[in-house]
Amino acid sequence: xxxxxxxxxxxxxxxxxxxxxxxxxxxxxxxxxxxxxxxxxxxxxxxxxxxxxxxxxxxxxxxxxxxxxxxxxxxxxxxxxxxxxxxxxxxxxxxxxxxxxxxxxxxxxxxxxxxxxxxxxxxxxxxxxxxxxxxxxxxxxx
Ligand SMILES: [Zn+2]
Numbered sequence: 606x607x608x609x610x611x612x613x614x615x616x617x618x619x620x621x622x623x624x625x626x627x628x629x630x631x632x633x634x635x636x637x638x639x640x641x642x643x644x645x646x647x648x649x650x651x652x653x654x655x656x657x658x659x660x661x662x663x664x665x666x667x668x669x670x671x672x673x674x675x676x677x678x679x680x681x682x683x684x685x686x687x688x689x690x691x692x693x694x695x696x697x698x699x700x701x702x703x704x705x706x707x708x709x710x711x712x713x714x715x716x717x718x719x720x721x722x723x724x725x726x727x728x729x730x731x732x733x734x735x736x737x738x739x740x741x742x743x744x745x746x747x
Pocket of ligand 1: 641642646
């Protein structure tokens with residue numbers, strides 16, 4: 606059965622039993638999961654990150670952006686979760702799906718590159734710090 610509303614459930618760990626009509630959100634693990642709103646029963650995992658989905662919290666309501674497109678499932682459902690409401694969107698054709706997937710890949714690539722840059726800066730700083738410490742220690746014994 607198609608559902609029109611979804612109830613957010615904040616959890617630390619995603620439960621084993623995913624109930625239809627509930628959006629389980631683990632902020633600790635930056636993941637949300639729900640059963641496809643068309644009623645097909647497929648579990649839809651939406652990682653929460655700047656490169657994946659963004660969760661917007663209201664008073665007892667949530668919204669997820671961008672839309673959820675279950676291209677990999679038979680139903681190919683496409684909908685938005687907007688203040689707990691399921692807003693059904695048109696089905697995409699093959700070319701539109703490809704365009705979305707390519708955009709997602711590009712966004713993800715940029716995000717990962719940015720993160721790696723940040724990480725290598727941290728590493729460089731750590732190495733420099735170690736070098737300074739070892740220079741200091743050596744100077745004590747000079
Ligand atoms: Zn479905």
